[in-house]
Amino acid sequence: MTLSPVNNTDQALTMTILSVCDHPLGQPIALSKLAVHLHPSDSVAIARTWLPIGRRITSTDGMFTVRQAIPPGHKMAIQKISHKAPVRRYGQIIGFATAAIEPGDHVHSHNLAVRDFSRDYHFGADRVEVDFVTPEQRRTFKGYRRPDGRVATRNMIAVISSVNCSATVSRAIAERIKRDGWRDYPNVDDVIAITHKTGCALSDFSLLRRTLVGFANHVNIAAYILIGLGCEGNQIFEWAPGKAAPILTIQDSGGFLKTLDSGVAAIHKLLGPVNDVKRTPQTVNHLMLALQCGGSDGWSGVTANPALGVAADELVRQGGTVILSETPEIYGAEHLLTRRAKSEAVGRKLIERIQWWENYTQRNQATMDNNPAPGNKAGGLTTIYEKSLGAAAKSGTSPLNGVYEYAEKVTEKGFVFVDTPGYDPVSVTGQVAGGANLIAFTTGRGSAFGFKPTPSLKIATNSALYEKQKEDMDINAGRILDGVSVREMGLEIFDALIEAASGKKTKSELCGIGEDEFSPWPMGAVL
Numbered sequence: 001m002t003l004s005p006v007n008n009t010d011q012a013l014t015m016t017i018l019s020v021c022d023h024p025l026g027q028p029i030a031l032s033k034l035a036v037h038l039h040p041s042d043s044v045a046i047a048r049t050w051l052p053i054g055r056r057i058t059s060t061d062g063m064f065t066v067r068q069a070i071p072p073g074h075k076m077a078i079q080k081i082s083h084k085a086p087v088r089r090y091g092q093i094i095g096f097a098t099a100a101i102e103p104g105d106h107v108h109s110h111n112l113a114v115r116d117f118s119r120d121y122h123f124g125a126d127r128v129e130v131d132f133v134t135p136e137q138r139r140t141f142k143g144y145r146r147p148d149g150r151v152a153t154r155n156m157i158a159v160i161s162s163v164n165c166s167a168t169v170s171r172a173i174a175e176r177i178k179r180d181g182w183r184d185y186p187n188v189d190d191v192i193a194i195t196h197k198t199g200c201a202l203s204d205f206s207l208l209r210r211t212l213v214g215f216a217n218h219v220n221i222a223a224y225i226l227i228g229l230g231c232e233g234n235q236i237f238e239w240a241p242g243k244a245a246p247i248l249t250i251q252d253s254g255g256f257l258k259t260l261d262s263g264v265a266a267i268h269k270l271l272g273p274v275n276d277v278k279r280t281p282q283t284v285n286h287l288m289l290a291l292q293c294g295g296s297d298g299w300s301g302v303t304a305n306p307a308l309g310v311a312a313d314e315l316v317r318q319g320g321t322v323i324l325s326e327t328p329e330i331y332g333a334e335h336l337l338t339r340r341a342k343s344e345a346v347g348r349k350l351i352e353r354i355q356w357w358e359n360y361t362q363r364n365q366a367t368m369d370n371n372p373a374p375g376n377k378a379g380g381l382t383t384i385y386e387k388s389l390g391a392a393a394k395s396g397t398s399p400l401n402g403v404y405e406y407a408e409k410v411t412e413k414g415f416v417f418v419d420t421p422g423y424d425p426v427s428v429t430g431q432v433a434g435g436a437n438l439i440a441f442t443t444g445r446g447s448a449f450g451f452k453p454t455p456s457l458k459i460a461t462n463s464a465l466y467e468k469q470k471e472d473m474d475i476n477a478g479r480i481l482d483g484v485s486v487r488e489m490g491l492e493i494f495d496a497l498i499e500a501a502s503g504k505k506t507k508s509e510l511c512g513i514g515e516d517e518f519s520p521w522p523m524g525a526v527l
Helices: 164-179 206-216 256-275 304-317 334-338 344-363 374-378 384-395 424-433 463-468 477-482 486-501
Strands: 044-047 056-059 062-065 075-077 086-089 092-097 140-145 156-161 190-194 221-228 247-249 280-283 288-293 321-324 400-404 414-418 438-443 456-460
Touching: 044 086, 092 384, 140 486, 156 164, 156 206, 156 256, 164 190, 164 221, 164 256, 206 221, 206 424, 221 256, 247 256, 288 304, 288 384, 288 424, 304 321, 304 384, 304 414, 304 438, 304 456, 304 477, 304 486, 321 384, 334 344, 334 384, 344 400, 424 438, 438 486, 456 463, 456 477, 456 486, 463 477, 477 486
Parallel strands: 156 190, 156 221, 221 247, 288 321, 288 438, 321 414, 400 414, 438 456
Antiparallel strands: 044 075, 056 062, 086 092, 140 280
16 A cells, blocks of 8 residues: 655545554565555655564565564665665655665665655645635634734733843742732733743844744733843843733843743733633634744654645635644755745745745755654654655645745744744744744654643654653544554544644643743844
């Protein structure tokens, strides 16, 4: 059975885990019982269980024997691959053989590497028409409607620090409010401190300021106060958002303790008005979903990511917005996105961002293939091309309607791309600054990621991880390997997202995670 995670699919991977101990090594076993062959043109299959040396396997190309022990989630050659020949997974090139590879060989870092190759960007060639539901048929969630018409999934108050020098007092203000009776206001979901490690000595504050403004104006932030030191380069009065908000500096207030007292008093004045806002039924077109993956493994592009792609397509169908990011982690798969672009201009803007990253990494004496990380490789991923092809599956099949720079306000509906680094906290910070009020985060190696003020739903790619980290994982997409269809799992994710948007706490929220992950992209020289 074949499955392409870079395309929308309603197929099930109807495979049963087979214990190799029950079958003598000399007894041939069908490839479909031991591995996942995703696309007819693929030269590799993904091992579902440990494959020992000597295991005999039958496939449509004949019979072969496992020549090296192959861990679960790792690639096994199912046909002869010549030295320097392309290796394909998902029907796409994931790298080139650095040595001759025989059927039954383990395909990984020792015999597979990247090299540049041309890609067919063919703008809009694969663009599909979205089967939109009528406004009357849209699903609903319980959200907080703001005066400007936007709808929030959480109702929070923020203490926003302009500079690292005011980070500690900002945290102290939020912590005292929580200690002194914040729970007397049931409609206030949280009081959070948004702090960071910069704010002074940067050659350019524009990106930091855009990010901070994006959070201050975020739909989930009902009210905020701004805290500075006073002499920092990132002067608050030069970038403070238009709406009135208390502004305090440690120097003008007379020191740390006086700023703490003033900040607590300011928050107490905000609690009552923020608490007056209540959840009401709202249509899901008000949801803006950030798509993320971290700690990926060999199953990410087979289970969780394509299932999330189904959920993303359903949200687009319902009039909502989904955001794909992590530009270095779509490298090698960008041609699949340009072929979905609504216009050549949109497609070219994505390629411009790819070229910017190529130049950026070269200037910093790095390469775009500094990924996958050690954990990704331990889970079966070998090259950035392979990782990117699986990661792009999160976006589903909807047309690419816009490309935005980091922390830029997202205004388009449907599927859009926001340029960010691949590092999860920095990437999500840019997405949320752009307006995302919901996050879906897939992981195969394990993650305890959360991100306030936006709830983060975590999706495990395999059942072993889900069982191991039940306190962190919201959904087990590993069930796809047991026969649940990708579409069924995707719609289950969609339902879970609506529940989270309506106020059901995600696992990361229950664990209290998410206040340390705010990480603006530190661009520019530090002087």
